[in-house]
Amino acid sequence: MTTTQELTLKTEPFILNIGPMHPSTHGVFRMRATLDGEVVTDIEPVFGYLHRGIEKLAEERTYTGIIPFTDRLDYLSPMSNNLGYCLAVEKLAGVKVPERGEYIRIITAELQRLANHCVAIGAMFNDAGAYFTPFLYMFRNREKIYDLFDMLCGQRVTYNYMRIGGVSQDLPEEFLPAVAKFLPQLKKFLDEYEFFVKQNEVFVARSKGVGILSKELAINCGISGPVARASGIKHDLRRDDPYSIYDRFEFDIPTAENGDCFDRFYVRVQEMRQSVRILEQAIKQVPDGPFRANVPQVIHPPAGESYAHIESPKGELGYYIVSDGSIAPYRFHIRPTSLINLGALRNMVRGWKVADLIFIFGSIDITMGEVDR
């Protein structure tokens, strides 16, 4: 009698709050997860803990004065943010960037992609439970890239390096030899990293077939970047809509088919190899000449609107600017990659355990500075 009573006990879903202050949420992200036992049936993301109102603040700043704010959007890849914003303003004001400036931009943007993927892969292993060893192996190499950026612009995180019409300062003499010295080290490291991680039984068991994002869902949710390419969508703005001088370099777009966590890891590793390939071509071709067009610090672009998008390390990053002819934009809007990539999270985690929820979330690679803006 008692056993039947136990079996017919009324159960109800358990709501677990994860975040905003939680070490595995990559910032101040909060999830309200509905659990059935240990299985996640639904999650509800809650945003806004890092909202600084950058879009509104930008309406009171000069066009050059907004560049430091774009550093603080995606603080793991500020160079790419700078590049996207400067492209949008240049499109609006009709500024042409000198050849050397374009090459410096490509070199810094690709180094930034390497640095960002170092964090993305390392943090993903952290979420999988490989506590800090693969993370620090990656950070060791990210630190080398940050050293190069420090030499270039004087700070390690908020670079504020690109300007409307070029870059702020010329390359130091020792920069290009240092990059040339770094790239073989990184290639050797990537071989080694893949060697000990790719066939690790624990990692493969945790990641293969986990958190599958189907191709249809990825397209419907507007997913871009490595997450989309892992699901089999061969979409890369560097190839599909070449901005700056990306049409001059040879590189492949790595894709995978399954769309699980392992593919998202492996696509990122292959993308790092392609970035190294672009860098190797770029540092040989850097021409002499001016690095910055003659653009004053306060510009008055003609009234109108412009939209520029780039392939940031996390995906498609767009800037939309409306000008009314004054020194500040009338409207400034950002298409954040991280926020839109989060859109598919609810469908990806349904049916998985809580530990997998953390891992799947980590494999998307988001930055809260960009989600909340």
Next chain:
Amino acid sequence: MKFENFGLGIVKGLSVAIQYVWRHALVTQYPEQRLNISRRSRGNELVWSRERCTGCATCAKACPQGVIEIVTATDMTENKYKVETYRVDTGYCIQCGLCVEACPYDALFMGYSYERAKYRRAELVQTNDELLESPQRPVSGYFHPDIAKKLPKQTLLIEKIVEKRK
């Protein structure tokens, strides 16, 4: 769940870990050992030159945060503005360097110093003489290539840097 090659991954991981025993360390024991910072370092203070400043307030206009405050007065004996107050609220400064870039008279520099934490919020607001160059407030080569050449070369992690601790 298939476990092909079970054990191989762990052996590979351990082999990499053992290799790291013989590699040189990348960390330094900070207060005893110090690395040279970047020549273009944007340290946490601004350095101001009273002689060169004309009080044009281009820096104040370029500042995205609006932390630079300048009060000028006309000096009848000389044909120039006299700068009465030059005040920077370092607590609000984001060290973007746009003011240094904007200055047409090379009167403003980023600082090369670090370890300049203060105990009180009010000490971060620096006025006139507190902003001048001094041994505690050296000048960085940010946007001043001639100064950058004189500063020591930055230590890079891609080179072998760490000396044996004494």
